[in-house]
Amino acid sequence: MSAGAGPRAAVLRLAGGLVIAVAWEVAGRASTSLLLPSFLETMRALAALLTGGALWRALWASNQTLIAGFAAATALGIPLGLALGRWPNPARWADPYLNLLLVVPTTALVPILLIVGGAGFAARAAVVASFAVPVIVQCARAAVRQVDPRLLDAARAFGATPAQQWRTVRLPAALPSLLVAARLGLARAVEGMVVVELLLVAVGIGGLLLDFQGRFDAPSVYAVMLVVMAEAATLTVAGRALERRLSHVAVDRD
């Protein structure tokens, strides 16, 4: 995160956006391809989308999947990661599988998941969750491993029970990393949301994209992608802001 966000940085960012827009416009006009609309065409399509109802209905449908999937991923991944980090010996057996999950492109697993679970809301949410879970588990595990053993000694010396050690030391110490886990998981969940709809179940945003593609309406396709990017960016920025706010009270930054 660029901390030096003064008026100068804002001007620079705006200038950067302008350069991209102009280059896009020039490329779009020069090209005769149907698949590369110009910047202005895309903006017109975006305006039409934002004022119409289809985009919002699609966003609503997709985000329900996102929220449900992400909530499930967090509810499952954080306790699992914490447990694996706390008891590393049993965790050793899970290691190769977890690493595999982290490396394998989840996209490749989507068809299998849908064959098993069908194409309903729960199955889509499960796909979203499966995108987010591995990174959440790994981050949560690292978070609890990094807890300063001297603090745990102090807690034990003053008579903390195992439950109190979690509440007073492990969880507060892990909190900043758990927030990072959630933010990275959310980014992956957005990916999962788009992928499941594009690949297999044409509802929501994915359905909208396929629909526009079928009609060779390239400006609208690009406009929808911009909307998805904007949502992802907004979620990330919001996540970072929340992290900073909580870290401020929760952690020592020496």
Place this chain on the structure above:
Amino acid sequence: MISIVGCRKTHRGDGRQPPVPVLDGVDLEVRPHEFVAVLGPSGCGKTTLLRILAGLEGWDSGEVRVHGRPVSGPGTDRALVFQDFALLPWATVTDNIAFGLELRGVARAERTAVANRLIDRVGLNGFARHYPHQLSGGMQQRVGLARALAVEPEILLLDEPFGSLDSLTRRGLQEDVLRLHHETRKTVLLVTHSVDEAARLGDRVVLLGPRPARVIETIETGLPRPRPDDIGSDRRFVALKEHLWNRLKALTSR
């Protein structure tokens, strides 16, 4: 009060490293209200001895008793002050001091009142709402001391508490500890590798040999209580230091 007879301990190796004998039959007796300084070369196992007394570690053979009962874990009658302070970085000075009370389920209002009294007592007025990283090392250790006093232990266990402080700060804290001992008459067991500190603070100095540690010599300092400010020029003090120095030198140059 504290009675250790023939305490042996070997740190088990982890397969690659061979087991390391740490304590080789340590005998130590501490009377109520006494201030005993355990002096030994770095790495001789004196911290292990203190951790055993605090209930953080077990031992292999021999007897370790407090109030005649074998130590079986941390207890409310003992409080440990750590070399590296081990304060909770996300908690204020007040909350750190009240930590032990919180673990015992004391209500917030009451533990805050106790913390405030101790803040006054250890000279941290105006810093109640500060976080550890906003304090100097000396102030952090005052918090560590206050945290130990807050649980009203009969025995204070000090693990090289001033080792990481500059000499001026160290002297100030030593005087505070002397004053606290004089006022509260708590039993104090101090572990240190500083000849000056052992002689300056202890009623008795217990000299440990290099690892695996055994008690080489126990010396009644015979210095007056309360210690006068000019103890540094007292001939008995100077002679005691000289003697301890020579013994330590002989022990470590074998």
